[in-house]
Amino acid sequence: MKTPVIKESKWWLVPLFAATLALSACDSSSEGVAVDGGENVDGTDGTDGTDGTDGTDGTDGTDGTDGTDGTDGTEGTDGTDGTDSAAASRVIVTALASDFSSGGVEIYNTSEPFDGQTGLNPGVSDTIVRTFEDRYFVIRRFQSDSIAAYSVDDSSSVIFESSTNDGNVDESSNPHDMAFVDSAKGYLMRYGSSKIWQVNPSATDASQFKTGEIDISAYDADGVPEATRGLVVGDKLFVFMQRLDGFAPALPGVVAVFNTANGVEIDTGTSAEFNGIELPAFNPWEISFDEATNTIFVAAAGDFGAFDGSRDPAFTGGIITVDTEDYSTNLLIDDTAETGRMMGVEVIDANNAFLISQQSFGSSNVVKFDPNTGAIINSAFGGISGVDVRDLATGPAGNLWVAIGDAVNPGIVVLNPADGSQVGATLPTTLVPAGLNFVQ
Secondary structure (H helix, E strand, O other), rough: OOOOOOOOOOOOOOOOOOOHHHHHHOOOOOOOOOOEEOOOOOOOOOOHHHHHHOOOHHOOOOOOOOOOOOOOOOOOOOOOOOOOOOOOEEEEEEEOOOOOOOOEEEEEEOOOOOOEEEEEEOOEEOOOOOOOEEEEEEEEEOOHHHHHHOOOOEEEEEEEEOOOOOOOOOOOOOOOEEEEEOEEEEEEEEEEOEHHHHOOOOOOOOHHHEEEEOOOOHOOOOOOEEEEEEEOOOOOOEEEEEOOOOOOOOOOEEEEEEEEEOOOOOOOOOOOOOOOOOOOOOOOOOOOEEEEOOOEEEEEEEEEEOOOOOOOOOOOOEEEEEEOOOOEEEEEEOOOOOOOEEEEEEOOOOOOOOEEEEEEEOOEEEEEOOOOOOOOOEOOOHHHHOEEEEEEEOOOOOOOOEOOHHHHHHOEEEEEEOOOEEEEOOEEEEEEEEEEEEEE
């Protein structure tokens, strides 16, 4: 390992918004004080079965698709002809109270009328959810330091729950993200620790969960480089680290790359100081992977400034690309006061890429950009401007799902990525939607 850059020490996660800090002691992650959440349990979207001539047998939702005269299609329980018509798909919503006092999970079918369950897995607001196969994992962060696994089809019964702290360490591990290789191997990014965990996503009790660990202490002088996001591409694990000094992003973000077969770090040959990749921006926040080009898109938030005004905000972020084969990087879009902060990114295909541009806390735009050149195509895509955009995700039918954190009318809007037109009705959520995951 090459010698790391030296900076002042700090170990714990810091919130980036004053309201979030005061109410939930959360961190500087993109979900702030939220969870990422779920999908509906049963394909109860039989409403499309009303088109079938004899819709009473529409249990597979195949009879009610094109019929125009049917009046009896009341039993099309599996009909998924709606906003996103992938069979039996559900969206797992990370949900939180508008005042950040609590959080939970909501699960909905991805077709109208969006039948679902709310009030699931209640807990702190500083939570994120990740999904794999038929499970979802509720990851509770700073000072909660736990992970619980649930079946999407039985969200009321926990499969296992485990602390994410090391047994001999009192400090908060602050788990931030989970990335998956297969049903037997995954990785847990721990923001407040010098090590990420290798884990077993199929564990049935806590003793089976942790299977190993990977040391990332060389990326920060204090040994804790704030690992915030992880992604598995082929046989490589990419770990994104913020490298904060107290509340400040003191050094550019970095990406370490590991061989998933043996856990050995790969020397990317891009830095004279360490094996990993130094990013051309500060504070990596969210990521999106474009499989067609083997490129990771990174939204870096830059410096929010000090809460007490002792440090001014700085636009040191942007949209970055990382080539997963040759490890080259590019600052595709540089953030400015005019563009706003880059708080999220979602790449659907070679022509459709989107970012969350934040002008101030609670006021953001959805921006469409060219993923090849970075050129801005539409700065208020779908007419979404000046609202609290919490997350972007690609739905099962290739549409853009947008989580809107309105305190009075929270919900999810589905947009056609080509022209920004709304697809179907708005999905109303009970709490503020802060993160979106999909499962079949």
